[in-house]
Amino acid sequence: MEPAIDDIFEPRTSTWQYIVADRATKVAVIIDPVLDYDPARNAVSTESADGLLAVVREKGYTVDRLLETHVHADHLTAAKYLQARLARHQKRPEIAIGKRIGEVQERFAGRYGVPRGEYEGAFDKLFDDDEVFRVGQLEAKAVHLPGHTPDHMGYLIAENIFCGDSIFNSDVGSARCDFPGGNPNDLFRTASKLLALPPTFRLYTGHDYPPKTPRDTPQAWSTVAEQRERNKHLAAGTAEHDFVAWRAARDANLPEPRLMHQALQVNIRAGSLPRDGLLRVPVRVEGEVW
Incomplete structure (x- = not known):
C-alpha cells in the first residue's frame, strides 16, 4: 500500500x-511546511502554506498531523498557521516532532530570551524513537536520525522515508553538522542506517540545491541504491573518519x-510568532566600532 505523495x-x-x-481513507500528513519570510521587510506571509492548503482541498484530504523533522535553521515553519486554518473545517491536527525537542527549545530559548510560556507545550505530540503510528490505514514509523541536529527525526511510510536534512541527493551529499548538538559521527551513523x-526504498530529502550540471531542477527523492x-x-565504502574530518573542515568555513x-x-x-511581535537578532562586533 503505497501512499499518495x-x-x-x-x-x-x-x-x-x-x-x-x-489513498483509501484520504487521511494525510504534511511534512516540514514553510512560512514565508522576507528579511528585507521583516514580513511574514503565507503564500507557500496556502498552496499546501489548496492541494489538500483539491484532493479532499483530512490532515491528521503536521510533522516536523527538526527545528529548522533555514526557514520558518508554517505548522501553527496550518493547524489553525485546517481546524476551521476538520478536527484540529496535531503538530508532532521528536521527543528531544525540549533540549533544543531550552538551548535556543536561553539564547534569544524566549519566555518559557511561549514554547512549553508548543508541540502536541512528541514521538519516541521507532514509535509506530498510522496515516489512515498506512503504518508509519518515527525514526531518530541525529547528526544535523540532535532532535532530528525521519518518517518511514511504506517504502518511503522522509529524512529531512539527514542526507541530500547524491550530487549534493550531506548536511552541515555545526549547529549546537550537531555531530558528524552521528550523521555518518544516520546515513549508514x-x-x-532495502535498495528500492525512496529517500525524500528536506532540501535540494541542484548543481548547474548535470541537472538544474530540484529533485525530491532518490533510491537507497542510487x-x-x-x-x-x-557512498558505499566511505570511511567514517574520512567523512568526519572532511565534514568538520567544510563546516568550519560555512556562513550561517x-x-x-x-x-x-x-x-x-x-x-x-512572538507575542510581543519582536524577533531578536544578535550583533557580532568585529574590531573596534566605537
Whole structure:
C-alpha cells in the first residue's frame, strides 16, 4: 500500500514540503511546511502554506498531523498557521516532532530570551524513537536520525522515508553538522542506517540545491541504491573518519543560514510568532566600532 505523495518545492529556501496521504481513507500528513519570510521587510506571509492548503482541498484530504523533522535553521515553519486554518473545517491536527525537542527549545530559548510560556507545550505530540503510528490505514514509523541536529527525526511510510536534512541527493551529499548538538559521527551513523534500508526504498530529502550540471531542477527523492552508489560524501565504502574530518573542515568555513535567528525563535514555538511581535537578532562586533 503505497501512499499518495505530493512534493512541493519552496524555492526561496530550497525546501521540500510533502503531503503524504492514504489513498483509501484520504487521511494525510504534511511534512516540514514553510512560512514565508522576507528579511528585507521583516514580513511574514503565507503564500507557500496556502498552496499546501489548496492541494489538500483539491484532493479532499483530512490532515491528521503536521510533522516536523527538526527545528529548522533555514526557514520558518508554517505548522501553527496550518493547524489553525485546517481546524476551521476538520478536527484540529496535531503538530508532532521528536521527543528531544525540549533540549533544543531550552538551548535556543536561553539564547534569544524566549519566555518559557511561549514554547512549553508548543508541540502536541512528541514521538519516541521507532514509535509506530498510522496515516489512515498506512503504518508509519518515527525514526531518530541525529547528526544535523540532535532532535532530528525521519518518517518511514511504506517504502518511503522522509529524512529531512539527514542526507541530500547524491550530487549534493550531506548536511552541515555545526549547529549546537550537531555531530558528524552521528550523521555518518544516520546515513549508514538510511543506506541499510532495502535498495528500492525512496529517500525524500528536506532540501535540494541542484548543481548547474548535470541537472538544474530540484529533485525530491532518490533510491537507497542510487545513494549507495553515487552519494558524493557518503557512498558505499566511505570511511567514517574520512567523512568526519572532511565534514568538520567544510563546516568550519560555512556562513550561517540567512534566516537562522528568525527561524530558530519561531520554530521552537512550533510556528507561533512572538507575542510581543519582536524577533531578536544578535550583533557580532568585529574590531573596534566605537
